[in-house]
Amino acid sequence: MSFVRVGSACDVKPGGVLLVKSGATEVAVCNRGGTLYAVDNRCPHLGGPLAMGALHDNILVCPWHGWEFDCTTGKCDFNEAIVLRTYKVEIVGDEIRLELP
Numbered sequence: 001m002s003f004v005r006v007g008s009a010c011d012v013k014p015g016g017v018l019l020v021k022s023g024a025t026e027v028a029v030c031n032r033g034g035t036l037y038a039v040d041n042r043c044p045h046l047g048g049p050l051a052m053g054a055l056h057d058n059i060l061v062c063p064w065h066g067w068e069f070d071c072t073t074g075k076c077d078f079n080e081a082i083v084l085r086t087y088k089v090e091i092v093g094d095e096i097r098l099e100l101p
């Protein structure tokens, strides 16, 4: 595991979500009140693009059918057995870096 630069922090404002890619890995970076969290972009329901969803405080809503996930833990709000993969985020200057395999 190592930290990989995936984007600029200025591209994701508070309350926003940014899609970033590293190789085949797609990650939704969520800005919750100025702190960044990163979860898999692919919804475990039917593969919806979570980075296209709305972020309400810590809740990321899938744009396809409305499943909701806590962006800080990856947990689905109605079934905690369903958990998105999360990634550690590091900010260096304006760079977003994710710990990726």
Ligand code: FES
Pocket: 043, 044, 045, 046, 047, 048, 062, 063, 064, 065, 066, 067
């Ligand atoms: S694909 Fe995300 S809720 Fe259905």
